[in-house]
Amino acid sequence: MVKNQIPDIVVGRLPRYLQELLHMTQKDQKTTSSQELGERLGISSAQIRKDLSQFGEFGKQGTGYSISYLIEQLQVILKVDKVWDIALIGAGDLGHAIARYQGFKNRGFRVAMVFDNDPAKIGSSIGDFVVQDTANIGTLVEQANIKVAMLTVPVSAAQEVAEALVRAGVRAILNYAPTPLNLPEHVCVQYIDPIVALQHMTYYLG
Amino acid sequence: MVKNQIPDIVVGRLPRYLQELLHMTQKDQKTTSSQELGERLGISSAQIRKDLSQFGEFGKQGTGYSISYLIEQLQVILKVDKVWDIALIGAGDLGHAIARYQGFKNRGFRVAMVFDNDPAKIGSSIGDFVVQDTANIGTLVEQANIKVAMLTVPVSAAQEVAEALVRAGVRAILNYAPTPLNLPEHVCVQYIDPIVALQHMTYYLG
Numbered sequence: 001m002v003k004n005q006i007p008d009i010v011v012g013r014l015p016r017y018l019q020e021l022l023h024m025t026q027k028d029q030k031t032t033s034s035q036e037l038g039e040r041l042g043i044s045s046a047q048i049r050k051d052l053s054q055f056g057e058f059g060k061q062g063t064g065y066s067i068s069y070l071i072e073q074l075q076v077i078l079k080v081d082k083v084w085d086i087a088l089i090g091a092g093d094l095g096h097a098i099a100r101y102q103g104f105k106n107r108g109f110r111v112a113m114v115f116d117n118d119p120a121k122i123g124s125s126i127g128d129f130v131v132q133d134t135a136n137i138g139t140l141v142e143q144a145n146i147k148v149a150m151l152t153v154p155v156s157a158a159q160e161v162a163e164a165l166v167r168a169g170v171r172a173i174l175n176y177a178p179t180p181l182n183l184p185e186h187v188c189v190q191y192i193d194p195i196v197a198l199q200h201m202t203y204y205l206g
Numbered sequence: 207m208v209k210n211q212i213p214d215i216v217v218g219r220l221p222r223y224l225q226e227l228l229h230m231t232q233k234d235q236k237t238t239s240s241q242e243l244g245e246r247l248g249i250s251s252a253q254i255r256k257d258l259s260q261f262g263e264f265g266k267q268g269t270g271y272s273i274s275y276l277i278e279q280l281q282v283i284l285k286v287d288k289v290w291d292i293a294l295i296g297a298g299d300l301g302h303a304i305a306r307y308q309g310f311k312n313r314g315f316r317v318a319m320v321f322d323n324d325p326a327k328i329g330s331s332i333g334d335f336v337v338q339d340t341a342n343i344g345t346l347v348e349q350a351n352i353k354v355a356m357l358t359v360p361v362s363a364a365q366e367v368a369e370a371l372v373r374a375g376v377r378a379i380l381n382y383a384p385t386p387l388n389l390p391e392h393v394c395v396q397y398i399d400p401i402v403a404l405q406h407m408t409y410y411l412g
Contacts, residue, residue, distance in 0.1 A: 009215070015405035016397075023385060040386050042395075079408045086404075093306055097299035098400070103384050107401045108408065147411060148404065172407035174400060178309050179229060180246050188407040189248075192398055194304070194380055195313045198292075198354065199221035201378035201394040202285040202314065205353060 010051050016041055017048065018074040021067050022106070033064040080108025087141050087170065089161050090152035091116035091124075091131045094176060098150060099126045109148070113140060117157070134161060141168035148172045155179040162189075216257050222247055223254065224280040227273050228312070239270040286314025293347050293376065295367050296358035297322035297330075297337045300382060304356060305332045315354070319346060323363070340367060347374035354378045361385045368395075 020040050024032055034045035034052075041048075052058050052070075055077055059065040075081040088098055088111050099114055114126055117134040124131050132140060141149075149170045153161050158177035165173060172188040175181055181189050226246050230238055240251035240258075247254075258264050258276075261283055265271040281287040294304055294317050305320050320332055323340040330337050338346060347355075355376045359367050364383035371379060378394040381387055387395050 011409050012406045014409070015399075015402040018405065019384060019399070019402060020386060040388075042386075077409065078405045079411060080405055084404070084408060093299070093303035097303050100299055101400075103399075103401060107405070109401065109404055148408070150400065150404075171411055172404070174403050174407070178225060180226060180248075182246075188410050190403040190407055192400060192403060193221075193225065193309075194307075194356065194398060195309060195315065196221040196225060197380050197396040197398060198290075198315055198378070199224065199284045199286055199313070200218045201380070201396055202290060202354070203217050203220070203283065204394050205285060205377055 006054050010054060013043065013047075013051055014074055014078055016043075017052075018071065018078065018080075019107075021071050021074070024067050025071065030067055031064045032067055032070075034059075036064075075108070078108070082108070084109050084148045085112035085144060085146045086110065087113045087115065087137070087144075087146045087149040087165065088152065089115045089134060089137070089149060089165070090154075090157075090176075091118070091121045091126060092152060095152040096126055098152065099129055111150075112144060112146060115140075134164075137161070137164045138168050141165065141170060146170065149174070151175045151177055153177055212260050216260060219249065219253075219257055220280055220284055222249075223258075224277065224284065224286075225313075227277050227280070230273050231277065236273055237270045238273055238276075240265070242270075281314070284314070288314070290315050290354045291318035291350060291352045292316065293319045293321065293343070293350075293352045293355040293371065294358065295321045295340060295343070295355060295371070296360075296363075296382075297324070297327045297332060298358060301358040302332055304358065305335055317356075318350060318352060321346075340370075343367070343370045344374050347371065347376060352376060355380070357381045357383055359383055 034048040038045040038048050058070050058073055086109055088095055091114055099111055104110055114129040115132045115134045121131050122133045147170055149165045151158055151173055155177050158179050162173055162181045162183055166183055166187055174190050176192050178193045240254040244251040244254050264276050264279055292315055294301055297320055305317055310316055320335040321338045321340045327337050328339045353376055355371045357364055357379055361383050364385050368379055368387045368389055372389055372393050380396050382398050384399045
């Protein structure tokens, strides 16, 4: 399969291209160039052309890229030409922020269920959601055929909850708990840890 | 300077090594190997040895790494052998979550100030913080000599607030607003956007 030959680091840049292209359409821009995209994103234009060329021919020499066409193509490549339901586990401060986050719209995702194991939170409302008992992940997530989850639970609970999600059929987990998850190879895991990003920057500070 | 020769992608992996080493010490483990670290992090042991060798000799063939020594060295390299004060701009749901986040401890950072431009929020308390007026970033951040900021403001405010932070002396910004910032080259910017991470994973889903 061609897919396996594309380095993960290239795949990881595509969502950033897509995001910037969406910003451009919001400003009614119709075409762009690898130079312009590169300047906005801090990536070289050669890198952008090379990345995109791995997936096909999206632009013409001299005339650049049609933004709407490139958006459509990237959405298909990243499989966000549909909307993925998300199970959100952990209804603390961060879970609240995510459940109410408006930025999912038109980007391929929506939070569909919110879980917590705290009896004080189960049954309470966050925006449009009623918080479900984490103990019911197995049945609820599987019935709803949810494949994507976001984890905003404490470190101590992360592995156990992640395993329950995988048993229920989840194949992609975005983990906010600052701990690595040990899961079967067919499950994708990405981490969001502000400290990792902060430490990356302080390296460069005098 | 040697520093400039090390690829940014290598620098970006060091905080993940440091994080996993800290987890190991929490479990009273004293030594580790590139194999073990690699398995935990999903990175090849060869890559880890190569990354670390760019900064010095931290382990011995056959005996592996002393965890406490490697932690100390990584903390020095990443400049988190001190505590950096953070200015947090945006006291919405996400700002609340970050202001109350317990995970900063012992990792080189602490939130020192919280700002918002909403009159209803200015003067209110989040945990130990009184929310300050964004209009006072210039004086307050500069007086406190704060170099690191986290941005949890709406997209429409992000660029303007970031410029005010840079004028006040900030040199590293962790941006949660889903929009790229256009800042002078001496300023480091990292982005946290859950959708970028989610789209990276859906690429691999069938």
